Amino acid sequence: MTAYSAPIRDMLFTLRSVGDFDRIAALPGNEDVSDDLVEAIFEEAGKFAGDVLAPLNQPGDVTGCVCKDGVVTTPDGVKAAFASFCAFGWHAMPAKAEYGGQGMPALVSTPVLEMWKASNMAFSLCQMLTIGAISAIDHHGSEAQKALYLPKMVAGTWTGTMNLTEPGAGSDLAAVRTRAVPEGDVYRITGTKIFITWGENDVAENIVHLVLARLPDAPPGVKGISLFIAPKFLVNPDGSLGERNDLVCASIEHKLGIHASPTAVMSFGEKGGALGYLVGEANRGLEYMFTMMNHARLNVGLEGVAISERAYQQARSYAFERVQGRPIGEAVGKPIAYHPDVKRMLLDMKSRVEAMRALAYYAASQMDVAHLSPDAAEAKKAQARVDLLIPVVKGWCTENSIDIASTGVQVHGGMGFIEETGAAQHFRDARITTIYEGTTAIQANDLVGRKIARDGGAAARDLIAEIEVTMAASAGIPEVAALAKALSEPLAHFADSVEWIVKNNPAAPARTAAAAVPMLHLAGIVVGFWLLVKQASVAAQGLSAGEGDPAFLKGKLAYARFFATQILPRTQALFRAITQGSEDVESFDPALLAG
Known part of the structure; x- marks a missing residue:
């Protein structure tokens, strides 16, 4: 298994280009959050993830945990790593300052959480579940319960x-x-x-x-x-x-x-x-549990981003090390990264990771606005956006992670099927993400039934209107104009699908449920590409001004172009599946499968 290197430049670029970092830093309570502070946090977190957690990932997978007489022993090194994790304050980072946390906005803590998940997903789950429990007690527990449990849970002692x-x-x-x-x-x-x-x-x-x-x-x-x-x-x-x-x-x-x-x-x-x-x-327990569900589902969607990034890094490293044959048109052998189809697979992995990360960070920024904005109308609008997008973050990012990790195995060829390379572990680890914290169908039904049909499509229409504003602005940037144009038809498919759901759900909820997963994928592709266009616009402006690393910025444009030509066209098939294929699913008798 290759080492993990936190993609800090990508994270910072995403945080600023689609997360609207300056706006989040200006919200009440975030006065001490600055560019320098965030960069320092990311650098130190990246070191801990790469130097401490990542080396434990493959050995932990091989050894696993042991349970004997009710006592569980974690793999060698995990207990010491957790003690260091807590001693450095990483466990407390997302929590409120009043309980000993650092009170960082979600937009800042989310990239750090991605690092833990990418370097060692199994390890990261302990913090994720603890933070969820903290949130539930904080929102619904008594003052005595908060005082008794939360400080030690935030510290990681419990x-x-x-x-x-x-x-x-x-x-x-x-x-x-x-x-x-x-x-x-x-x-x-x-x-x-x-x-x-x-x-x-x-x-x-x-x-x-x-x-x-x-x-x-x-x-x-x-x-x-x-x-x-x-x-x-x-x-x-x-x-x-x-x-x-x-x-x-x-x-x-x-x-x-x-x-x-x-x-x-x-x-x-x-x-x-x-x-x-x-x-x-x-009798309000389930309601209380749902208080922390948005954060929990964002974090599982983030697992999809993280494991995809790790699988991509593994595949990229192997593709540049492995020399096999001569790429078409070349006189001498080169690393397989230069073969057309391997190049395509790496571009597919990278462009989807970029879109997924942008979607997760954008949702996190909207959470911050919803919780901290002093403008009630602005906060309400942001919360509606969060509610709409969370099932997409969770469902679309995790579904992609399985495919991306599988592609990572394919890049390795036969060696990807061998456990020692580590590629197979990413594929196996990714598989749970579409199941826990609500399966993909549960997320999709939530998107269609609760988030689109319930408000008559209002939140979705508001999002579509904002995407249209981005398209209009991007049309004036020469390097991005074609990307904005490419989004036009898919956005229309998304808008028409929203109206189809609003129209059909009251009388035929089973039919719209049959269309729910295709709708979730359609939404993910459209919104993900919208955010890629925003990133491409920032990159193009940086290139024109001679600011930043040209190769890095050109990459942002290249990933958006690949997504536009290779992934965005899938929305047409999804639109047909939603509006034309769902009735066939609804009317099908499962008894026919029994024979």
């Missing part, structure tokens, strides 16, 4: 989990059967939870489990689910650790990838009931 699904439930949380019986001011929790990421580990002195469970008198379905804190070790009022709670890791899953991330089966109440503490009001 980690956090989310215990949602159960055997037989999957994504259908209405089927949750774990029970919580009141006993004075606490609750006795009994039940089994599965797929609990970092549910048991040896890197933290305590684990704060957030658990969805039902009270004895709870109504059926998702409206009868409550949220509880159930720590591995009970916590005394002074913050010291008490006795072990009645919960245990029954086993860890043997998975296709992310082997160094312990995915636990958690058993609650084998000895009478684990003590749990109600978060917020009863």
